[in-house]
Amino acid sequence: MSHLFLIVGLPGAGKTTTAAQLAASHQALRLTPDEWMIALYDGVQPDGKRDLLEGRLIMVALQALRIGTNVVLDFGLWGRDERSALRWLAATADASCTVVYLPVEPDVQRARVAHRQATAPHTTFPMSDADLVTWRAQFQAPDDAELDSTSPVPGPPPGWSGWPQWATDRWPSLTPAQSDP
Ligand SMILES: Nc1ncnc2c1ncn2[C@@H]1O[C@H](COP(=O)(O)OP(=O)(O)OP(=O)(O)O)[C@@H](O)[C@H]1O
Numbered sequence: 001m002s003h004l005f006l007i008v009g010l011p012g013a014g015k016t017t018t019a020a021q022l023a024a025s026h027q028a029l030r031l032t033p034d035e036w037m038i039a040l041y042d043g044v045q046p047d048g049k050r051d052l053l054e055g056r057l058i059m060v061a062l063q064a065l066r067i068g069t070n071v072v073l074d075f076g077l078w079g080r081d082e083r084s085a086l087r088w089l090a091a092t093a094d095a096s097c098t099v100v101y102l103p104v105e106p107d108v109q110r111a112r113v114a115h116r117q118a119t120a121p122h123t124t125f126p127m128s129d130a131d132l133v134t135w136r137a138q139f140q141a142p143d144d145a146e147l148d149s150t151s152p153v154p155g156p157p158p159g160w161s162g163w164p165q166w167a168t169d170r171w172p173s174l175t176p177a178q179s180d181p
């Protein structure tokens, strides 16, 4: 059975560092949207492009899981619904799934982001201290049930017939049915 790792955390939490370690230790395909965004769009983030990119990367992830390859999705995944949708989709690919949450204290986060901006600016997007405060307020930390990979995936929010429909709205390039073998 293949395995999907969902890497969850704010900027500077250490997601890509951990994702690379998991990819090495579990022979997993690592999908890090920042690397693609920076390469494709020259360091800027055109409106909506990240969502489209992530949708296609999720389709790649599902294909890889179906052929028995482990996958690390280094997306950040600030929203509980995003994580639930991906846990549900992993099950459709006969894969198990773990939510890997990397908490980070604000002072540590600011120091890491500043250090990375100073030493490796080509690997990141600029972030102000105000951005970090705003994003922290938006972030939904995973609860114990999400971190327990044996817990059932909750249903989609009211008004949605299923997670595939919700996921295609969240990531408009994602068409799960088309990626079936
Ligand atoms: N456990 C750690 N201890 C100290 N420094 C760390 C640790 N993990 C990561 N770092 C450093 O912190 C910086 C940010 O790490 P990383 O790029 O892995 O974070 P990230 O969560 O992927 O951030 P982003 O969301 O912006 O991509 C890097 O310079 C990295 O070397």
Ligand SMILES: [Mg+2]
Binding pocket: 015, 016, 017, 034, 074
């Ligand atoms: Mg990263």
